[in-house]
Amino acid sequence: MFSKHEGITEKTEPVNQDQVNWTDLTRQDEADMAGQGKRQQFKRNFGFWSTLGFTATLMATWEAVFFSNNTALVNGGPPTLVYGFIFCFFGSLATASSLAEMVSMAPTSGGQYHWVAILAPPKYSKFLSWITGWVATIGWIANTAAGVFFAATMIQGLLVLNYPLYNHERWHGTLLLYAALLICVLVNTIGAKLLPKIEGFVLIIHTCGFLAILIPLVYFAPHGSPSFVFAEFNDLAGWDSNGLAWFVGLISANLPFIGYDGPCHMVEEVRNASTVVPWVMLCTILLNGALGFAIVIAFSFCVGDFLTALNSPTGYDFIEVFFNATNSYAGSSVMTAVLIALVTCASFGFLASASRQTWAFARDRGLPFSTFLAHVDERSALPLRSVGFCAIFVALIGLINIGSTVAFNAIVSLTIAGLYGSYMIAIVLLIFKRFSGEPIRWGPWRLGRAGLAINLFAVGFLFISIVFSFFPPGIPVTPATMNWSIVVFGGAVMFGLVYYAVRGRKQYHGPIVEIPVVVAGEHRA
Numbered sequence: 166m167f168s169k170h171e172g173i174t175e176k177t178e179p180v181n182q183d184q185v186n187w188t189d190l191t192r193q194d195e196a197d198m199a200g201q202g203k204r205q206q207f208k209r210n211f212g213f214w215s216t217l218g219f220t221a222t223l224m225a226t227w228e229a230v231f232f233s234n235n236t237a238l239v240n241g242g243p244p245t246l247v248y249g250f251i252f253c254f255f256g257s258l259a260t261a262s263s264l265a266e267m268v269s270m271a272p273t274s275g276g277q278y279h280w281v282a283i284l285a286p287p288k289y290s291k292f293l294s295w296i297t298g299w300v301a302t303i304g305w306i307a308n309t310a311a312g313v314f315f316a317a318t319m320i321q322g323l324l325v326l327n328y329p330l331y332n333h334e335r336w337h338g339t340l341l342l343y344a345a346l347l348i349c350v351l352v353n354t355i356g357a358k359l360l361p362k363i364e365g366f367v368l369i370i371h372t373c374g375f376l377a378i379l380i381p382l383v384y385f386a387p388h389g390s391p392s393f394v395f396a397e398f399n400d401l402a403g404w405d406s407n408g409l410a411w412f413v414g415l416i417s418a419n420l421p422f423i424g425y426d427g428p429c430h431m432v433e434e435v436r437n438a439s440t441v442v443p444w445v446m447l448c449t450i451l452l453n454g455a456l457g458f459a460i461v462i463a464f465s466f467c468v469g470d471f472l473t474a475l476n477s478p479t480g481y482d483f484i485e486v487f488f489n490a491t492n493s494y495a496g497s498s499v500m501t502a503v504l505i506a507l508v509t510c511a512s513f514g515f516l517a518s519a520s521r522q523t524w525a526f527a528r529d530r531g532l533p534f535s536t537f538l539a540h541v542d543e544r545s546a547l548p549l550r551s552v553g554f555c556a557i558f559v560a561l562i563g564l565i566n567i568g569s570t571v572a573f574n575a576i577v578s579l580t581i582a583g584l585y586g587s588y589m590i591a592i593v594l595l596i597f598k599r600f601s602g603e604p605i606r607w608g609p610w611r612l613g614r615a616g617l618a619i620n621l622f623a624v625g626f627l628f629i630s631i632v633f634s635f636f637p638p639g640i641p642v643t644p645a646t647m648n649w650s651i652v653v654f655g656g657a658v659m660f661g662l663v664y665y666a667v668r669g670r671k672q673y674h675g676p677i678v679e680i681p682v683v684v685a686g687e688h689r690a
Contacts, residue, residue: 211435216445217452218368220428223514225312226453227375227460228507229421231483232315233577234464236638238475238482240414241407242399243389243465249411249418250461254454256626257422259619261450262612263592265443268429269608272438274525275676276429277301277587282675283606284594292665295673297590298526299661303654304583305430305519306555308423310342310562311576312512313349317341318566319505322479326501327494333480335567342563345509349516350556357547367510374503375456379463381500386467386490394465401472402639412633419630420577421457423584425449427514430521443610519555524548530672533664565649578634578650585634589627596620 211219230250237246267280278298285293318338324331352363400410425446432438468474469489474482483504487497527538542549565575598605599617612619637648665673 211431213441213445214368215362215365216428216431216435216441217448218365218371219431219514219517220425220445220449221453222367222371222507223427223511223518224422224424224449224453225371225508225511226421226457228371228504228511230457230460230464231504232319232481232508233417233420235417235475235482237414237417238401238468238471239639240400240402240404240410242397242401242471243394243468244396244398245411245414246417246461247395247465249415250421250458252626253415253418253422253630254450254458256623256630257425258447258450258454259623260588260592260627261425261446263595263616263620263623264426264429264588265446265610266607266612266616267591267595268432268446269439269443269610270606272429272432272442272608273676274430274433274521275529276426276432276522276525277591278526278529278531279676280591281594284591284598291670291673291675293590293594294675295531295665295669296658296661297587298522298529298531299665300583300658301587302519302522302526302532302583303657304580304585304587305515305522306558307562307576307579307583309346309349309512309515309519309555310559311420311580312508312515313342313345313559314338314563314566314576316345316505316509316512318480319484319501319508322477322481322484323498323501323505325479326484326488327498339563339566342566343560345512346556346559346563348509349512350552352513353516353520353552354545354547354549357545363510363513367507370503370510371507372456374507375460377503378500379459381496382467382487382490383463385492386486387469388466389469394462401475404640412629413636413638415630416577416581416634419581419634421453422450423580424511424515424518426584426588427518430518430525433521439608440610516552516555516559520548520551523555524551527551529676530674531669533668535672562653565653568645575648575650575653578648579654581634582631582650582654585627585631589624589631592620592623592627596624 230246234246237249264277268276271279271283273279275298278294278301281297282290282294318341320341321333321338325333356363398407398410400407402410402413404410404413428435428442428445432442435441464483464486467490468482468486471482474485474489477485479485484497484501487500488494491497491500523532523538524541526532527535529535530539532538538548538551538554540550541547562576562579595605596617599620635648635651635654637646639646661669
């Protein structure tokens, strides 16, 4: 029998208390799970440092500066990359801070759609919660596709660099994408118990790799002038408007900051989650933002003739820059291999977050085949079916690479639209709550009086980022250079709306509260 309270659906359902691993729970975790009426089904293996390692390597900010800068260089050159990065840093910091308040308030793996159910007016709560969960799921699956896409195509770039006679085809890149995806699946299934330790180790590589690339790049490469980096705007995209070109180029600065909500979807596997996860999100933005900005400045000074770099047969301008700096096939290959390894490791986290988002939404009956996808394997305590489901859809998105020469823009735009859209819905509702003066059940982590201003800035940043992510990288536009993400995203949303109208609205009633709940302070002997 169902009843509703603040957008949450209550359902009487027996709880198998033997599934709860009490040794992993703190009193705050017990209280948080009890407050949301959710059963503890996962082991809480993550602490602050392992979660920081997970998020920092998942975002891969400084690494992404190298392989995402192409659109910025075409749409303005180094100034777009530099000033766009600064804008996206502060926008991401404001957004992460806003999300941090909400994850502290309701730390469940559902993340955005769960918060929307709590914050939305009762009349609209059900639908807004559902559409938020739908686009967030799309965004995380697309983000996983972006990670393995970059790993695969950078491998292709190294093959072109070292074997000039290699006749690279886009379908070769798709096959390499599938190989990288298989590794991610294995880590998230067979090797899942080692994931916290792996992420802690990768955090060390993430930091050491930064120095291993920055030092030889700055030492060996010729340096441009400050005016070239900070003042000379070159619009090669044909927009005839420097302002418009700058906004289109923001996609290159946005990608390095995508993923800071990753720990929100792993929150039921983190100890002291309502405090640890908010701090991890902010610390990750600050740490990765500092490393990323150093790479932005270094790369902008060392890029040299960026027209030559942009036309590199490797498909990546940074590989050309590495080679020009070192004059060594071995040196540039090693530097690129570090990036390939790190973006592959980041994809481990992408798939983990995507599968938890999918599992949580299915648990609340928001997806087709929810009963199947919400299953947690008893032996491994993992959502193996959701991992497989996400992997299948990543493989399908990878097919875009075969038909489009700007697959990068299409996949990244799909990620930005899905994730940023879900962020914006939740933050807008939080703003309305603040303005209305209605009581909000805050968690232990809060922004205080600065909260409203930070929320408003975050919404403006998200709106700009979403709109311009759908633009093609330049004009004139042909079928091969079209940014097809608007079609893919629009099609996915339309399919979802049809599903919701036909079946979803009958089975989705908002996040389910599993009754009886585990009460804070109640322990097993």
